[in-house]
Amino acid sequence: MITRLQEWAITRFVGSVASNPEVHIENRQEADARLDLIGNLVIVRAGLAGLISGMAVIGLAFFLYEHPAASELSPTAVFIALTLASSLATAFELVFIYRDALQTAARMASILGIPNEDLESVELEHSIPHWLIHAALGAPGFKATMFGIDPLARIGKLGNVIRKLLSKVRVVASATMFKIILRRMWGRLVGRVAVRAYSMVVALPFFILLNMYGTRSMIRDMRSRLVGHDLTPKLVEHAFPEGLEGLSGGLYHEVYDGLNEQIHTARFMHPNQIRFLLMLPSEAPSKTSGTVDEKRRAHRFLLALFCMSGDATPRCRKLIRRLEDDLGSDEVALVRQEIDDAIHDLTPLARAWH
Structure with missing residues (x-):
């Protein structure tokens, strides 16, 4: 699932590189202002996505609990319906956020003047598209051996066995998207069971802010990875x-x-x-x-x-x-x-x- 998600994200990113309207801005202040603007807009859109998603599920919850047409449904049927609605709404919401963030990253790359051939190169695991996909999925970096350095060399045999076992269930245990879906489903469903649909109205602002905070962290990491294309050699020259x-x-x-x-x-x-x-x-x-x-x-x-x-x-x-x-x-x-x-x-x- 994660591999397919990465392939989809890379395809979206490469397509965004070719079609985005941004151009390289040489003036640093103008470039910074433009980067800040499009970064803030994607954060706002993430909040709106959370609002729309939450209102859709809240609407269904009120219908199931309050409307006479749903009065004959059993508590189990209501629970299943809300579970499916919550998971689908959250999944579509997160796909929208990731897609929007990757398109924004492509626009940022154009503003920074990163060559298209670097952005469209997907053959190497440490190419820019892979870096940005990892940032979108919440992965900090690469764990494979590169340049003769094994990041996992110190975890020992037992640690490596545990890591491999966890990787077998990474979709459930470690995939960022699924963890967020579970957290949000849990928060929504526990609230509904406790005090019916009204709890979701109270919880909605929290999930909107959670979306915005998570997207802000994602965009900051993407910006760091993109700016690093030019900043790393300058840092080396400076130091x-x-x-x-x-x-x-x-x-x-x-x-x-x-x-x-x-x-x-x-x-x-x-x-x-x-x-x-x-x-x-x-x-x-x-x-x-x-x-x-x-x-x-x-x-x-x-x-x-x-x-x-x-x-x-x-x-x-x-x-x-x-x-x-x-x-x-x-x-x-x-x-x-x-x-x-x-x-x-x-x-x-x-x-x-x-």
Whole structure:
């Protein structure tokens, strides 16, 4: 089911790339304003979708509970009817939200000037369409081995067995769409059983806000992945003006070893981390530890790259805290703000980092 959903989403995205009306906007302020506008509009549409979906199910609930024509229906029949209506309404609602978000992502990509050949390339698992589909489905990144790095190397044999067992039932256990459907069905049905259809009127604003919050997170992640196409090489140039080929053995070791630790701790690779790995020299890093200054430069870059790689998971907190302790609170605040501004305001990196 997930594979079919991804294929459908990729087809929709590639079609949107070819047909969307947006053009590349070179002026940063104008581009940022346009990105903010279309991003906010998709959030509003998600709320409206929740409103329409909720009102449709509420209408059916009032009919089944209040209309004389439905008075002969048994409680079991009413429960089944509302279950089917809730699941179908929520499924169609979420498909609309994902479709709208992917079309918006295609428009954002055109505004940012990402070449169409990059957007339409679907052969590689780490191509842009796959990155955006994963963002739409709530998947943070890739768990397969890439560049000789296995994100799941530290979970052990038992953990790997458990992961494989869970993957057998991922549609029920881990698929974002189905989890949301179950949550919303549960909230709606429990309320109806308790105090009839009126509870849904009270619960409706919550589900509308839930739609809008989830869509906002999705759009922010998509924007980070799209902006990363141009921002990642600029970040590398800003952090390492000598170029990756000119890095000392100690600095290269600290950066590569630190990125490995990030990936192993998070247990996935974010697209912006993959972009950086694609830029690294082919030769393996040395085992030489860096100097104090080189470690600080590496930690600053790794923190910046981490800020571009989605929300921190609980597993990563200790790792990030070590980076922050080394850099100091003032420097951490500056780096985080610079990356946030670069992604969400398209502000160029200007402060010298060394």
